[in-house]
Amino acid sequence: MKKLVLFFALILAVAYFVSINKNHLKVEYISIGTQPTKALEIASFDAAAKPKNIILIIGDGTGLNQITLSRIATGGADHRLAIDQMPFFGNSLTHSYNNIYTDSAASATSWAAGIKTKNKFLSITPDGKAIPTIPEILSNKGYISGLVATSSITHATPAAFYAHIDSRYKEKEIASQLLESPIQLSLGGGLEFFDIAKAQESNLLITDMNDLDGDKFLKAKKVLGLFDEDGINRSSSKPTQLQMTKAALNWLSSKANLNSCNGFFLMSEGSQIDWASHDNDAATMVVEFKDFDQTIAMAMDFVTSNKETLLLVTADHETGGLQILSQKNDTVKVQWGTGSHTSIPVGVYAYGPGAHVFTGLMDNTDIHYMILDAIESSGLKPLVCSN
Numbered sequence: 001m002k003k004l005v006l007f008f009a010l011i012l013a014v015a016y017f018v019s020i021n022k023n024h025l026k027v028e029y030i031s032i033g034t035q036p037t038k039a040l041e042i043a044s045f046d047a048a049a050k051p052k053n054i055i056l057i058i059g060d061g062t063g064l065n066q067i068t069l070s071r072i073a074t075g076g077a078d079h080r081l082a083i084d085q086m087p088f089f090g091n092s093l094t095h096s097y098n099n100i101y102t103d104s105a106a107s108a109t110s111w112a113a114g115i116k117t118k119n120k121f122l123s124i125t126p127d128g129k130a131i132p133t134i135p136e137i138l139s140n141k142g143y144i145s146g147l148v149a150t151s152s153i154t155h156a157t158p159a160a161f162y163a164h165i166d167s168r169y170k171e172k173e174i175a176s177q178l179l180e181s182p183i184q185l186s187l188g189g190g191l192e193f194f195d196i197a198k199a200q201e202s203n204l205l206i207t208d209m210n211d212l213d214g215d216k217f218l219k220a221k222k223v224l225g226l227f228d229e230d231g232i233n234r235s236s237s238k239p240t241q242l243q244m245t246k247a248a249l250n251w252l253s254s255k256a257n258l259n260s261c262n263g264f265f266l267m268s269e270g271s272q273i274d275w276a277s278h279d280n281d282a283a284t285m286v287v288e289f290k291d292f293d294q295t296i297a298m299a300m301d302f303v304t305s306n307k308e309t310l311l312l313v314t315a316d317h318e319t320g321g322l323q324i325l326s327q328k329n330d331t332v333k334v335q336w337g338t339g340s341h342t343s344i345p346v347g348v349y350a351y352g353p354g355a356h357v358f359t360g361l362m363d364n365t366d367i368h369y370m371i372l373d374a375i376e377s378s379g380l381k382p383l384v385c386s387n
């Protein structure tokens, strides 16, 4: 009897070991792409030039290997993506307050509020004190702010820019904090978390991507665009990160002009690169990355023509422990190491006036202060730029 129990225990242990290895060492083969590089026009900026506007584009879960694999899948190892053409590059550490492992909430808090906090916390200190975020700081200094995400707009990354709460999962409360915040434009998913009647009191609420255009959209004082119940399911009837970011830039730049604001702040997140990486699904990750890279290309064109905008691109952490191992004919072999986040540094990419300081090794909290320094926020006089 004792022998039989031991035998079954051994079988169970082996099955567990095999399942762990199967899950955590998932191998995929991805085709090498053949698209030619689309060379973008890059302007040069004087070291003394100061930006008025900030665009911060986040690739959730986007480590250097997510970028490398996307490059190879698009046009091979010699291809250059839009992100590859950003002229300044550095690295950022991602750890949270008390953990080498960060989640999106603690990491987004580092840029939004300039502090390290515990995982799951949004723009509060580890002991619960609310810390003002970039849109909150700038709302009294003549700035307007907008947020774009392909997740719910109440998801961790966008939420860190307006919510102060001890759990990213309290999304209904986060939604009500958005309505009270100085964010004038929010585009993403998350319809199910909002009190719709309340939202409509102060916002033009849009749920159809065709409304991301035209007079009604451009003339609204505040816009809340919610295009899905939770995260945005990719389909031809739902807006992409590129479409929402383009609409947001159009809205923010025309409002800032019309009302003589000091400038605008826009955060746009490709949220689902992270989700595909959690699923260890390289093919879907590449699809999500493509939208993110097209968003970067469009924003780079905006910087080239606008000349007063600083564009920053970074990630909150890497997801999946993605490795690119070898080439077999016209495919590459990739292997995932985990279904969770890893602690390796992520890239920081910069283009526009003030971009040259975003090099070397940074902490994620440094990015908050470097943004405020770039626009010389401490010298801006109190001004509410209402429309």
Ligand SMILES: [Zn+2]
Pocket: 061, 104, 274, 275, 278, 319, 341
């Ligand atoms: Zn994640």
